[in-house]
Structures are given as C-alpha cells and as structure tokens.
Amino acid sequence: MRRFARTLATAALAAAVVAGTAGWASADTQTAVTGPPPGTASWLAAAVPGQPLPDPARASPREVARFFAGLDEERARDLVRSHPLVVGSLDGAPLPLRYEANRLAVLATGEARFASLAAPGRQILAFDPRGRGQVAEVFGDLERAAHVAVIVPGADNDAAGHDRKRAPHTGPAGMARSLRSAAGDATAVIAWTGYTTPVGVGLDAADGRLARAGAARLARFTQGLDAVGAPDPVLLCHSYGSVVCGLAARHTDATDIVAFGSPGMQAATVSDLHTRARVWAARGPSDWISNVPNVEFAGLGHGADPTSAAFGARRIPAADVAGHTGYLTPGTQSLKAFASIAAGGTR
Incomplete structure (x- = not known):
C-alpha cells in the first residue's frame, strides 16, 4: 500500500509540474556546464x-x-x-x-x-560563454560593503537573459537591483547565474541533477568571496535556486539562507541542511509552486515545503506577493524582510 501511495505521489508530481505551470515553454534537457x-x-x-x-x-x-x-x-x-x-x-x-x-x-x-x-x-564578477552562458554581476561596492547578499535564481536563467527586458524586479539582475535599493548602500548584492538552470518545466526541474552541479559551483563562489575579504553572504534562493542552496548549504559560510517560491531544498527539515545559517522561507498566496507536491521519490521532487512548520524555517510574510516572481517587488512585505536580512538585521 505504501509503495502504491508513493507511485501515485510521483505521478501527481509530474502532472502538477505541468499543470501548475501552464504557458511555460516546453522543457529541454540541459547538460550542466x-x-x-x-x-x-x-x-x-x-x-x-x-x-x-x-x-x-x-x-x-x-x-x-x-x-x-x-x-x-x-x-x-x-x-x-x-x-x-x-x-x-x-x-x-x-x-x-x-x-x-x-x-x-x-x-x-x-x-x-x-x-x-x-x-x-557593469561589474561582471564571473562569465562563462559555454552552453547558454553563465554570469555573476555585482550591484554596489563589493570591496567596501558591510554586508553581501547573493541572489540564486531558478529555471530559465542564463547569461544571455540575465538582464533581459521582462516584468520589473524579476530575473536575476532585476531582483538584485531591487534588493540593493531596499537594503541600502552598505549592502552589495550579487546576481549569481553561475550554474546551468533548467529550461521550462520537465525532468530537469523535477530532479536534482543540475542543482547538484550548481551547488558545487555556488560553494566555491562563496569561498572566493571569503578569500578576498568580503563579509559572509546572505543567500536568497528563488524557486529551483533554493534546491541549489539546499545542497550547497553545508559547504558555505552563509549567515542566512532564504528560500522563496521554493519546490523544496532536498531536505526534510532545517537540521538536514547541516548549516549554521539562519534559514528563512516565503511563499506567496498565488505562487503556482504551491501546486507542486512536496515529495521526493525515485529521483523526482525536492522534499518538504520549506514554509511548513515541520521544516522549521523562519517564516517571512508574503501575503501581498503576486505570482511566482513578485517577491522583490517594491512595497511588498517580502522585499522589506529580505532587505532587513541582507543588511544584517532581524536578529
């Protein structure tokens, strides 16, 4: 009976990923750079x-x-x-x-x-033209910043689309600009599209293969920040990017890890992340990610909902967030909270 239930959950996961993201591009399998x-x-x-x-x-x-x-x-x-x-x-x-x-x-x-x-x-801190391209861009003065935040984006992001025209305050560069404006000049924000992200919604988005490759790159990137004397970072991880952060957590010196619009972090609880960082989570009421079952079976799914009480993350208010990408829209409760965390607050 338990095996049958898990099979149903896996089928539901695949169906919900497609149904919950209607209008997205068809998924293409990606090779991690x-x-x-x-x-x-x-x-x-x-x-x-x-x-x-x-x-x-x-x-x-x-x-x-x-x-x-x-x-x-x-x-x-x-x-x-x-x-x-x-x-x-x-x-x-x-x-x-x-x-x-x-x-x-x-x-x-x-x-x-x-x-x-x-x-x-422009302050491009990393660039790799292979595949769809990877990029990291700094907003603010990283050499003199008192605080550092790193935006880790989810699917459909790459070097070519890093700053493309789209809804304001979305996408890696848009999110970083919005956070920097809200957090103030003492905080440098890095938009880090430093891994091969899934394209569309499909098996790449439902499993952890690309996230595992991205986690290794994110861990090394944060070690590089430490090596040049930058403050320990806050990681703000959107959607599939939160899977990357979950896998990288134990290998970084992040002070805080924020998962928003998350399908899961490949962990059942905060303690499973094996990190000293404070872990936060946010999910808006109209975010389609809530339609994705929080299961992990046969290589599909990313585990528990980070906003659930059982997971144990600190909750961030997000009642006024619209959709899946509205978390850094000026005036939202979530942006105010993100800015406070990025600037070393809410202790």
Whole structure:
C-alpha cells in the first residue's frame, strides 16, 4: 500500500509540474556546464617568472588570492589581457582584475547576446560563454560593503537573459537591483547565474541533477568571496535556486539562507541542511509552486515545503506577493524582510 501511495505521489508530481505551470515553454534537457573555464590549457602552459600559475581546477580560492597578492600590478594586468576568461572566473582573484577580465572576455566572444554585459559601469564578477552562458554581476561596492547578499535564481536563467527586458524586479539582475535599493548602500548584492538552470518545466526541474552541479559551483563562489575579504553572504534562493542552496548549504559560510517560491531544498527539515545559517522561507498566496507536491521519490521532487512548520524555517510574510516572481517587488512585505536580512538585521 505504501509503495502504491508513493507511485501515485510521483505521478501527481509530474502532472502538477505541468499543470501548475501552464504557458511555460516546453522543457529541454540541459547538460550542466562544469569544470575549469575555457582557456585553462593555455593558462597552465604559460608562466610567471619564479612561480607556476594556479590550476583553476585544483587551486583553492585562498591559494589563488595568495598568488595574486605576490604579483606586481603590471604582471597581474598582463595575465588579464592574455587570459581574460580564466582570470575572470578565478574565485579568489582581486575583484577589479576580475571585472576587467570579464569585460574583455565578453568582448572577445563577439556575440550579440552577451554584448550588454560589457557596457560601461557593469561589474561582471564571473562569465562563462559555454552552453547558454553563465554570469555573476555585482550591484554596489563589493570591496567596501558591510554586508553581501547573493541572489540564486531558478529555471530559465542564463547569461544571455540575465538582464533581459521582462516584468520589473524579476530575473536575476532585476531582483538584485531591487534588493540593493531596499537594503541600502552598505549592502552589495550579487546576481549569481553561475550554474546551468533548467529550461521550462520537465525532468530537469523535477530532479536534482543540475542543482547538484550548481551547488558545487555556488560553494566555491562563496569561498572566493571569503578569500578576498568580503563579509559572509546572505543567500536568497528563488524557486529551483533554493534546491541549489539546499545542497550547497553545508559547504558555505552563509549567515542566512532564504528560500522563496521554493519546490523544496532536498531536505526534510532545517537540521538536514547541516548549516549554521539562519534559514528563512516565503511563499506567496498565488505562487503556482504551491501546486507542486512536496515529495521526493525515485529521483523526482525536492522534499518538504520549506514554509511548513515541520521544516522549521523562519517564516517571512508574503501575503501581498503576486505570482511566482513578485517577491522583490517594491512595497511588498517580502522585499522589506529580505532587505532587513541582507543588511544584517532581524536578529
């Protein structure tokens, strides 16, 4: 009887994922982009007098930071010009060097879909043109910020659509701008589309394969922030991004993890996340994610509802949130709470 019930739950999950997201694009199976950045082979074949270059696949962010600390400015900038894709993706490298390297890397692709990322004033902290593209962008002064928040988005996000025109205050860049405005100048916000997200709704969105690959990248990214002296971050994780955060939680030094519009975090309770971070959760009354059963069976589903009492997260008010992407709309209770958490409040 129990096996039959689980089979029904799995069938319900698949049906609800499709029915609850009517109007979304059909799902396409994605291949996760992982491993060191393009250009790594030529980087490793190069040399700086007296020392080898750090291996992007093996060197820790702290080792990368120590390497660059030992370079003079001229040699560091030579590496930026010669190997922009590598330097721009090296967690632990100095922030100004990464911004400049990624500007050059975007320009070098010659692709119109990425061109806006090289516009003056943009602070691109990571860029990878492989696949649909991955990107991380900083809003605010990360070098001097008292607080740091990282937006981890869900499905249908990539480097090309990172800042595309859509409903205001949605999408990675839109959410980050809205949060930065609400949290104030002492808080830097990073829009981190640093993993291969699901496209549409299908098996990629219903299982954890892409989330597991993304969790490893998110953990290393936060270690890179620590290596350059940035404050421990707050992770704000939307939709499938909350699955990524759930899997990465034990490997980050986040002070807070906020799951909103979440299908689950691959955990039954907060204690299953094995994190010292405070864990928060929000779900709006008209968010279609509530139609997705919170089950985990045969590789499908992401576990308990983070807003349930049994899960044990701190609840964030979201009664005035519209739909699945309205959590950072100015004036909402959820944005006010997110901003307070990002700025180190609500202790």
